[in-house]
Each structure stands twice: as structure tokens, then as C-alpha cells.
Amino acid sequence: MKRSIVIILLASIFSILACEEKQEPTVVTEAEPSLEGNWILYERGYSPGAGYNIEKVNSNPPSRITLTWDKDFSSNINGLTQFKFYRVVLDPVYDRQVLALYEDDPGNDEIDVNNLKQSYFIELEENKLKLYFRYCIEGCHLGFKKEILND
Numbered sequence: 001m002k003r004s005i006v007i008i009l010l011a012s013i014f015s016i017l018a019c020e021e022k023q024e025p026t027v028v029t030e031a032e033p034s035l036e037g038n039w040i041l042y043e044r045g046y047s048p049g050a051g052y053n054i055e056k057v058n059s060n061p062p063s064r065i066t067l068t069w070d071k072d073f074s075s076n077i078n079g080l081t082q083f084k085f086y087r088v089v090l091d092p093v094y095d096r097q098v099l100a101l102y103e104d105d106p107g108n109d110e111i112d113v114n115n116l117k118q119s120y121f122i123e124l125e126e127n128k129l130k131l132y133f134r135y136c137i138e139g140c141h142l143g144f145k146k147e148i149l150n151d
Contacts, residue, residue: 033124035067035088035099039144041077047138054143065144073101080118088122089113091134097122099131 041063045054057063065075073086083101089111091098100111101118113119120131120142127146132139 033126035122035124035129036069037067038147038149039065039067039129040147041065041142042145043143045139045141045143046136047140049138052139062147064147083118087111091121094121098134 040059041057042059043054043056045052047053063075063077065073065077065080067073067086071085071087073083075081075083080101082103085102085105087100087102087106089098089100090096091113098113098116099120099122100106100113100116103117119134121134123130123132123141127148129144129146130141131144132141
């Protein structure tokens, strides 16, 4: 009985070591995806009261938003063209990051997350950005793909 247990343990150890040797090397990528860059609108999500609809958006011509490292914002999307600045703040109630848009530079003043004119919850994964309307009860979003510029 003891001999069987020893054999099973040794077989398990050798099998683990063999698997470790065959693993592919890890590729290190950017730790945190960045909001900075050009984003192309590719979908809209909304709920008409029952279910959740996602509509694809025609990308010709592309509808886009641009976020810069120095907090400048620009867009050619109806309803967003007047905004020139952005900040990312934390909504303490939902413990989620919020993209706040501004017509005038808010400077470095403390931001009251409850009194924002235009704001969205942020969901960012790799090269996809979803902006969820904060006060849409059923959930509504704009989906963007990062525009990759070829040099």
C-alpha cells in the first residue's frame, strides 16, 4: 500500500515537472489598458424595456472619440462634440471608474461625481472600451474599439 502511494506521488511530481517544461514563455504586455488614443464606435447597447439590444454601428465614416494624455477630449459623435476635456473619477457608491466630460477645463479642482453633466461608467479590456450611461436603469452603452494607427 505504501509503495503504491509513493509511486503515485512520484508520478504526479514527474507529470507536473514535464508540463512545466512544455509551457510557452510568457509575453509581457501593458499592465493596464490605457484610455488614451482614438476610439472608433462599433456598437450601441440599450434596453427598450424587455431584453437588451446591441446594434452594430457603421464605421464608414468612423464615429470616434479621442482622449489624450493631458485630458483633452474630442469627438465627431452627435451629443459629444461640445465636450473638450475629460477626467476619470471614482464613483464611491458603485466603486466604479467614471469618465466625466466637460465643455470647459475643470482644472485640478475636486470633482463631485454626483453633479456631472455628462458621465459614463468605464469598462476597459485590451482594445475595447465600453461607456455605460450612469443613469440608464436597464443598462445602455457605447462600445468602442481602439484605432490602431500604422506608422
